[in-house]
Amino acid sequence: MTHQKIYFDCRRHAERGVLEVVPRIDRIPLTDLIDRFEMDAGMQPAGDAYGGLVPQFFRFGAMEDHFHGRSTGAMGPKTPVLGCECGEWGCWPLMASITVTSDRVTWDSFEQPHRKTRDYSGFGPFHFDRHQYDDAVKALSAAVSSDET
Template sequence: MTSKGIRFDCRYRGDGGALVIVPRIDGAPLTELIDGFEIAAGMRPAGDAYGGLIPAFFRFGPVRDHFLGRSTHVRGPKTPVLGCECGEWGCWPLMARITATADLVTWDAFEQPHRKSRDHAAFGPFRFDRHPYDDALRALSAVIDSDVDATRA
């Protein structure tokens, strides 16, 4: 099943103004989707554990490469799609395998690498039509580029 769409919400943290990226799938923030899944599955801790990715805290490389699963700065075959609620992706990340073809982008095989016993097999997969996905990445890139330009000014 193909998801209706993806977009990347961008907001600034209140503690220092760093840009935070949260994927929104079919209109729902990924943070809410994973919280609901983990709470329903009886995982502990669960709820409010994840936060968005903060590019200023870790250089993922080009955002397009990152969200196409080609980030050169991440170890292993999976890509962080969320970080910890504290802002550090390495602390409590949600990892996913991102596979892109000419027509489709799929997020699946989710995991919380610090809790290998957690079973996320029933979470996802999320499949996105490639062209709207690329449009969402272009919009995200424009926000990040604007943020970098404003920081340099």
């Protein structure tokens, strides 16, 4: 099985100046991947609807817990991997199931909870080597922690 590589970009939100986290899969921002998928599928609205997660706006907990699918149970069984372009994840989130095994992490079963009729079965799944994934999450955690100080 082929594994993708995951990275997390930490950048300043263009309008609010707060730290925004955008996953990259094989170096392509997840925002670009989902925009392309939704536009190719003819979904409306589509394109430039998603942004990164803003830890300052919502207490996701430890990044290790969040990106291992163990974030707060108030979100249900799926985990927000992107938020709205406005910076609020609850406004327009991209949700995914995150499954962690000893050697792999899988993101699949994507959904846009505000548009239940949308079919994301052709998006993903994304499989990551567990060690590479954990290293990327540790780097993300360090970046988020240093931003909070």
